[in-house]
Amino acid sequence: MVEPIGHVAMALLFAVPAWFLWGRRPAVTFAVLTQATAVLPDVDIYLREYFSHPLLQHHGITHTVPFVLVVGVVFGIAAAYLLTSTLNANRLIHSDSITRSTTFLFTTAAFWAGGLSHIFVDLLSAAPDAGIAPFWPLYRGDVIINIVAYDSTPVNLGLIATAVVLHVGLYRTERYPYETRWGVNYESN
Template sequence: MVDVSGHLAMALLFAAPAWIIWKRRGALAFAGFALVTAMLPDVDLVLKTFLPIRHHGITHTILFVAVMSVLGGAIAAHMLTERFNANRLIHSETITEETVFVFATSGFLTGGLSHIFADLLSAPDVAQPLEPLWPLYDKPMAIDVIYYDSPLWNFGLLAVALAVHFVLFRHESYPLETRYRIGDRDDETAPAAADVD
């Protein structure tokens, strides 16, 4: 496992494709959400105080991350859709529950899977190797190319991830036309449209 900065960096790298799906505000929100969910698998550090589980056990599996992502996405869709449509910063009144579900579920998946991947790169240094494909494949797996406390890897990776997002933010983006778009108007053309009036 890398340290927290390494996990955040990996989450940002995994979230970079959001710039293809959403415009600036949506992509930034998605990256932020991935950062928040990047430590999801480490919930075992809290749970092991009252449950018979170990660190790098069940919570560090793709199955766990997928189930928690779908549950989190469903809860977010049910509780937040109306709030998003009422929020004037989102520039939309037509966000569907399906869109919120896809956004939230993808964010949970991105954060959780990035965490597992980062741990695969470094786990044997200070912790047990992971079994990310359990229950289909219950053998430990490790790539082991990063040392846990390496500032070069952790902060270097974070610097690269931030640079990638900065470049994508500054780049004239043309997101794919999907039914999961958020916002009725283009972030870049909204001020120009206001000037015409």
């Protein structure tokens, strides 16, 4: 298992594209949300205490791309219907034009970024006897990349330092975001 700081760092790196889509406040929120979702695949550690099923072993079904994609869409739909009106009414957001599709895209993408970053970093540090089947049930074989040791302090510190410097640099840059239809202040014609 990867150290928590490795999951934090990789989730921050996977959150970088948010700066190009949404700008400062939403990008910071996106990065924070990826932190919450980056540890979600490890829910299997707690589930196996209550359920005894082979799919709930550590690095089982919750560590698969299809699981992360499906659960991310479910969370995105729930957020779109439950949070959009609250977000538009919140004076800290400075907008009253956030659409359900924007909320859906934002939360789904954050969930996917966090969850997929978790799987990716686990693959990078998977021991030969601890492979992961990230594409199950489409491909049932284990995938082992094993580039770095999961407990490598220099690698974990290097990743977190890189991620923080990147986010701070983007925070201080005034050129973003690019105009997209998914922007928080986007007005349709």
